[in-house]
Amino acid sequence: MKKLVTLLLAATLGLAAAQTTLTYATWDATREKADRKLIAAFEAANPGIKVKYNLVPWDTYWQKASAMVAGGVTFDVMWMDLDNFPFYASQGALEPIPLDAAEKAKYPAQSLAPYLIGDGSQTYGLPLGPQAVCVFINRALFKERGVPIPTTGWTWDQMLSAAQKLTFSKGGKRYWGINGSDLQPDLEYGMSFYYTFGGKGIIQKTANGYTPNLEATFRQTAQRLYDLIYKYKVSPTANDTPQAAYQLFQAGQLGIYVEGTWMTGVWAETPGLDWAFAPFPTLKAGEPPRPLYSAHALVIPKASKQKSAALTFARWITTSPQAGKILAENGLLPTQPDPYEKLFLNALKGRNGEVIFQQLKTSEIRFSNLRTVSNLPEVLNALNADLNLAWTGNLPLDKAIDKANTDMGALLKESKELKY
């Protein structure tokens, strides 16, 4: 009996010792179902590791992250975005991730590059699937107004013409063509037009540091986007409605909505909405669009007590075929999307998802080459605040851009190269 008890105790202790529990934190509620499926599949494939899912809303995610990092108690695997990555990396809060050449090859080079530090030998984040800026259309509204459904080679002029036809009033309701208020060219949606129209980047590196580059392409793009609101009046302003553009789109009162692939989960809440992806418009038919995409990553905080298991989990989510399949089946793009195209298209059947794969071939990551500018957030805030004066009708656009040029220039003079 004594032996049996001892054996049972030893077995229990052994099991307890072999079991590792990881904490995994994300801010993205749109993929909660997929994340839970990923965790279940990972736990089945790795019986010694349990993963605890933590959904932290975006607004508190970074507050919590900074308090936890300062306090030395963190989640084991965390979502990271490129705007916040420099701060955490430069504070030494992240664990370097060992990746040999073969493992690096499993990641898209463009998405991995911003998370490589120094000479590129050290990796501090494993990129998740691309979250691409894209164009949604309300097909029912297009059909009702006799507007042709966009096909490959859709141009800006065609989009503008469609937006004009989609702006009308009926039954006491106002319908709008496009969400121009969200298309300030410093934000990723407006900036996607800037890159597509030939922009090279709004900050350039010189021999003496960095300078603003709000050149002709930027000004022309800003003017085109601004005219959607103030010249053509095909976009609602805050005076027209307090509803956010995605709400108007869900209510069926917005024809064209420029946002990101992550909204597909939101559209599922309104089953009657006849939405589809549309090609990102270019200036001339046949030109490749260059909309932006976000490359969030999984990072392992230095304070994690389960680094080895955390690494296993982060690698599994970002590179395993099983994880790729689960994500694509849930209408999400895995880290390497191409092998899972069919599954993704099947999950979003009839929504013209092919255009996302087409545009990803020429897409860009915003400011991926500027992550070492020490005061980049302040510079971008200044640009945002100045352009917002124009977007809210408080300053002529050309004056707002001149002001932004001056403000950004002054801040960039003070910037330093961020050392990791």
Added chain:
Amino acid sequence: MNRRLSPIQGVLVAVLGLGGLLIVLPFLWMVFTAFKTPDDAYAWPPTLLPKVWIAGNFKKLFELIPFGQMFWNSLWTSAVIASFNILLGAPAAYAFARLRFPGKSLWFNSHLLSMVVPWQITLIPTFLLVRWFGWVDSFAALIVPSLTSGYAVFMLYQFFRSLPRSLEESVLMDGGSWGTALRYIALPLSSGAVAAVWMLSFLGNWSSFVWPSIVLNSPEKMVLPVGLLALQNHFAINVPVLMAGSALAVLPTIVAYLFVQRYLTDAALSSGMKG
């Protein structure tokens, strides 16, 4: 009895009625939106009543977050904290109001200081302390730092000071202690103030967001305000589901108010100060 209103009274009733409606309207809006579909809720111009009444948002609420567990967590932790604020705050306030002791002014001012220092300043030090105790992701982290409240001490101190000393002096002359005077004279006479402080503390903790969001991680320990925010993602909020959660979340505050309402409205009568 003449029931006719004078013109001035009529205007006053109309103005007050309008004011009352303005206060009630957002609550009605919340409740009606909880029964709308998203496209109905987001339509512009808006309508107060749903086109089609649906109860699915409440079902979805319970599917998306462990609402019942979060509701219970918020309820009992808020009640415990509010009760301890009274239990620990009342003797301190009474001592400040009635006793003389060395450093009294320093101690009292330190309580006042805790009210004026912004919470952002104490956030990380408190987190470090909680972490040192090993309380991260536990209810102790949520409750212990809030057990005492400078605000409760200050409010009760103000009220105790306004009580006539003669009532307590009679207890002391009969051989009673300051503790007896507090328990049998000061506290019963201050039931309105105690109820108000308890209620305010309960409401403050019921809606507390930042601290729980930092010290708690596990969904099974999470409180309602943080849980409700999890209904929104970075770019969009499902407003009808959020309104369903909010409509349920205000219920305890209404019930708590109904319980202490009598004490609040009778505060002046029960203070022993009536003419």
